[in-house]
Amino acid sequence: METTTPPAPERSDFIREIVTTDLREGTHESIVTRFPPEPNGYLHIGHAKSICLNFGIAEEFGGRCHLRFDDTNPVKEEQEFIDSIEADVRWLGFDWGEHLYFASDYFEQLYAWAVHLIEAGKAYVDDLSADEIREYRGTLTEPGRESPWRDRSVAENLDLFARMRAGEFPNGARVLRAKIDMASPNINFRDPVMYRILHAVHPRTGDAWCIYPSYDFAHGQSDAIEHITHSICTLEFQDHRPLYDWFIENLPVPSRPRQYEFARLNLTHTVLSKRILLRLVSEGHVRGWDDPRMPTLSALRRRGFPAEGIRDFAAMIGVARADSVVEVEMLEHAVRDVLNREAQRRFAILKPLKVVIENYPEGEVEYVEVQNNPEDPSAGTRPVAFSRELWIERDDFMEDPPKKFFRLAPGREVRLRSAYFVTCTEVVKDDAGEIVELRCTYDPDTRGGSAPDGRRPKATLHWLSVAHAVPVEVRLYDHLFASEYPGADGRDLFDDLNPDSEIVLRDSFVEPSLAEFASGETVQFERLGYFCPDVDSSPGAPVFNRTLTLKDTWAKLQKQGRHD
């Protein structure tokens, strides 16, 4: 039988290079990676980088990727998080097949290996308190001191460890430690804790255990049990690698995994610390883990970001070992790129201004055909009602326009997309001087949006027939944090929260055809941005989230003051 070599992936980074080499040199016949979240919170865009890396490599090299929950700390972990993590990974587009695992599945094996180390004289039960252990550990520049309990007999250690498991001691009374080197310059080698007593109910094992392995004692061995070949984690675990290796080397594990580290994702205008995300939720700065302003995958999904855009983003930013902060604009670009290609177009008026077409017959309604997606003719067209009274966008009219404002103004002719050219003849104001209505005339010869004489207005506006428009609530989202680097320069991170990260509009209208999109699909509101129906919608009261704005040259000019 012929063995086929998987085609070399065009995207390359140092990890894929290592994998390529390992495969070529026969270090491994096939590769196995894993994504190992702790179920103590929701997955966010930073996890997406890791998910795309681990599952992506498995896919590209014909290997497999496991989903393994690192559930060794029951005081922080919950079933709710396990469920959301599974849903989010699936939504992102990855499949772990049969390979769903939990570190807690290995508790019995891990316990046996702890006993093995005790018997080999390489682990001991320590009676020191947490505070004492810290004191004995030394500092970055001074070596630590050995615990007075370090030289207990194997028999005593075995007995004590068994009684720890049996529940004879309260939380914190004793720990099991590896006996390595209290003077090591690598602090992780100064007799790291392997087991601690935690009388807590575990989401999976319930009250079967009251001692739990530490990350260091669980992770590498879990990898070994699953025959993980490349254990990919973030940079802060570099110092743990020697310890990871030490356990592997000193235990009769079934395989020899290797750990590789890459730089975690940082994004401008965004915070990806689980601790802070938890505070944003618990202190009510946002409405929940899936609040559309959050960087969690569930929030991005609710916001209307397509999974493909997130995957493209991950591919775009690459994988390296240098600390970095990616501009959030790159994520937004990846998302717009997908949406521009795939999203159906619809008309919506966010801030309505009434237009009356004076020379259009009262009571008459006609339907014009509008393209659903100019980028994709196969998306077809839809009929949109046109009549004498229309809504246009308030921002599309200026009574006294600056030079570079191309839209509607007194006496000026513009195109109503796919309908007619109209000319503003009169501006109607209320007693306060507020513009309440525009009177216009239309040119019947321009039906469909082009003139027989070939004249071309400088602007094309979207519009809606007043009698046919459906009222909706629209939520405009912007960066949760106003500053590029939240909390930088000693500022309190929460002072950097953007007060305008959510603006709710209650007088908006959409086309009736938008009813079909209750499913959650993201659509483009022409000239405005991408929007999707929110779960807060109820029958007769639709709510739309703004996923992203369209790029807006006019807005940029305004911001720069270059419009004149």
Next chain:
RNA sequence: UGGGGCGUAGCCAAGCGGUAAGGCAGCGGACUUUGGAUCCGCCAUGCGUAGGUUCGAAUCCUACCGCCCCAGCCA
């Protein structure tokens, strides 16, 4: 000041001794029934700094500078 890492454009990132990819952002232009999209052009005589090796250095060597991580019974 112990140990472990990392420095290539505003941002991300290729580059693996043969003369600085690509993307994002930005700027200019073309086109346009979305001020969107698309297309074209511009954007590092320079790779943290200083020396050295070499015909040739972002790539090798030396020294220095800067930044990040580690002193949880978190992961």
